[in-house]
Amino acid sequence: MSAAFSSYSGGVRNIISSSSSIPPIHCHNIPSILKTSTYVANSTTSFTWDDVSQSPNASSNLSGFFHKIKLCNRGQENRSEFVPFVIEDQIVGYVHNGFVDHLSMFNNVFTVMKDNINGNQTGHVTLQSALKSPESRTEALGNVVKCLGEDVFPGIRNELYPVTSSYGGRVYFSLERAAAPYFGIKAYGIHMNGYVEKDDEKYLWIGKRSDTKATYPGMLDHLVAGGLPHGMSCAENVVKECEEEAGIPRSISSRAIPVGVVSYMDIDGYRFKRDVLFCYDLKLPESFVPDNQDGEVGSFKLLPVTLVREVIRNTNFFKANCNLVIIDFMFRHGCLKPEDDGYLKLLQSLRSGDCS
Secondary structure, eight states: OOEEEOOOBTTBOOEEESSTTSOOBOOOOOOGGGGOOSOOOSOOOOOOHHHHHTOOOOOSOOHHHHHHHHHTSOOGGGGGGEEEEEETTEEEEEEEHHHHHHHGGGTTTEEEEEEEETTEEEEEEEEOTTOOSHHHHHHHHHHHHHHHHHHHSTTOOSOEEEEOSSTTSOOOEEEEGGGGGGGTOEEEEEEEEEEEEETTEEEEEEEEEOTTOSSSTTOEEESEEEEOOTTOOHHHHHHHHHHHHHOOOHHHHTTOEEEEEEEEEEEETTEEEEEEEEEEEEEOOTTOOOOOSSSOEEEEEEEEHHHHHHHHHHOOOBOHHHHHHHHHHHHHTTSSOTTSTTHHHHHHHTBOSOOO
């Protein structure tokens, strides 16, 4: 998926596809509205492990947990502003009407079908019929992403997500991870709770993201988590991420147990995140100490699950989607009880998104 780039000239970039089968894409006159995003992933509140350990005492009120669910499911009142992204008669995503208007400048890649029914704008977005193979679609969309760059898709990682209509289904093409929310692509990931049992109490290993990380710097995170790349199974991804993020050898990580999923749908401006997270539990030896290998974690701390519960309930220290996975862990390990008001509603809300 290579491309030849011209030098910058007057703020204009030109991309010429390296493949003769892919029409050239010319990047010019990109509307300023595309360069203005409400999405901010690099802002956070500065705090220390001491702040974490001083979270308020236990409470049976679940309102703090419901708040964390809402943080991952914002903007539902704006769903009508999005139109389907259709490939081969299958809906693979959703694109905001405002973003659709500007995809028309890539008319050798996208076809925008618009209808006006009773004054309401409807329709859908698809790809040009000449883009028939997954490879040609991947290259064409890759060139669009390169053309628009970080101005539009902050946090580009050169990591491809498979684009499907459902998990395990046919892959129509692959798309840069940072661009997936702008096309409403369903994204899958793995999140692993690494826990220790000692003196009849459970403890969770928690990571604090590096302060230099491009997204959510300095926030609390799981011991191991990662998006599910194209061509890799969940089990393989757990082993890979365990080694990279926590230095856990395969002999231990292979014991991780799949325990279900959480899901959410979050709308923020032009972004529509439709994420499904496969949850894993791994019971670790008391002697184990994580050792980050990829520079993305600043430090780790082993914390009582009871303390983690109160951190989630009373603070915004955790990266938002981690809250859902740990709340799920707390249900399964008896840290939340049926006597708590709202127990069933909270349990149900952990799968607010489409789990297909």
